[in-house]
Amino acid sequence: MRAEAFAVAVLLCLTGQAAAAAPPQRIMSLKVCTDELLLDLVPPSRIASVTFLSREKASLRQWPQGANIPVNHNTAEEILQTHPDLILTDPFIAPSLRPLLAKTGAKVVEVPPAENFEQIRATVRLVAKEVGEEARGEALIARMDAKLADLAAHRPHHTLSVAEWGGGGQVPGRGGLFDAILTAAGARNVEQGSFGYYDVESLIAANPDALIYGDTYDGTTSLRADQDLHPALMQRYAGRRISYSPLYGCGVPQSADVAKQLQDALRKVSQ
Numbered sequence: 001m002r003a004e005a006f007a008v009a010v011l012l013c014l015t016g017q018a019a020a021a022a023p024p025q026r027i028m029s030l031k032v033c034t035d036e037l038l039l040d041l042v043p044p045s046r047i048a049s050v051t052f053l054s055r056e057k058a059s060l061r062q063w064p065q066g067a068n069i070p071v072n073h074n075t076a077e078e079i080l081q082t083h084p085d086l087i088l089t090d091p092f093i094a095p096s097l098r099p100l101l102a103k104t105g106a107k108v109v110e111v112p113p114a115e116n117f118e119q120i121r122a123t124v125r126l127v128a129k130e131v132g133e134e135a136r137g138e139a140l141i142a143r144m145d146a147k148l149a150d151l152a153a154h155r156p157h158h159t160l161s162v163a164e165w166g167g168g169g170q171v172p173g174r175g176g177l178f179d180a181i182l183t184a185a186g187a188r189n190v191e192q193g194s195f196g197y198y199d200v201e202s203l204i205a206a207n208p209d210a211l212i213y214g215d216t217y218d219g220t221t222s223l224r225a226d227q228d229l230h231p232a233l234m235q236r237y238a239g240r241r242i243s244y245s246p247l248y249g250c251g252v253p254q255s256a257d258v259a260k261q262l263q264d265a266l267r268k269v270s271q
Contacts, residue, residue: 164178171195182259
């Protein structure tokens with residue numbers, strides 16, 4: 001009897017270890033940046049829901065599989081109804097949600113924002129480990145690093161200065177993701193602080209070689225869009241206005257593809 005009891009105990013222990021090692025099967029993402037990492041790393045069958053932004057045109061260009069995955073709006077009711085076994089979010093959770101997340105029984109992983117390529121490597125590895133797809137994560141990083149090496153090998157001989165424009169006058173500067181992408185592309189940010197606020201006159205005075213526009217909400221009517229059509233800018237920067245895909249400002253491996261997109265476009269400007 002003792003031998004039988006010991007065998008049962010060993011079997012239960014091994015079963016428990018196997019269950020603990022099993023990757024999560026109902027993963028819920030509460031932020032668009034964790035949506036993007038999740039869609040890169042696991043099949044749709046293991047995703048319980050992603051945010052509603054995954055259904056927007058800009059997202060579907062890169063992650064078409066998001067069209068067939070349930071979406072959430074980051075509400076308490078949706079979290080309770082979904083019964084996830086893993087919740088991906090960022091450190092900026094609404095304080096009222098924290099106690100609820102703790103009561104779901106799901107593991108909650110707060111993924112920090114990535115503002116440069118080294119941080120992108122770290123966040124990919126973090127999420128890949130949590131979802132049980134470390135090999136897939138390393139493959140994404142290897143592809144990104146190969147793209148960065150190619151960008152470095154084809155840096156333009158003449159470094160152009162650029163401003164990201166079209167955000168209501170706020171121009172991102174040094175230390176952020178846009179600057180990291182721009183540096184990888186071989187260009188220089190006209191704003192050398194962390195960010196600057198420019199009206200049309202001060203933008204012209206800064207005299208960047210090119211203006212870069214994010215196309216995430218391209219075609220959306222807004223007062224911000226109106227300033228882009230200022231006659232002084234239209235005339236001065238004819239042929240030097242570049243549209244790119246900023247991926248909602250998320251630091252993901254595709255940021256290297258964005259840098260390649262900018263490098264190719266800036267090469268045409270310098271010709």
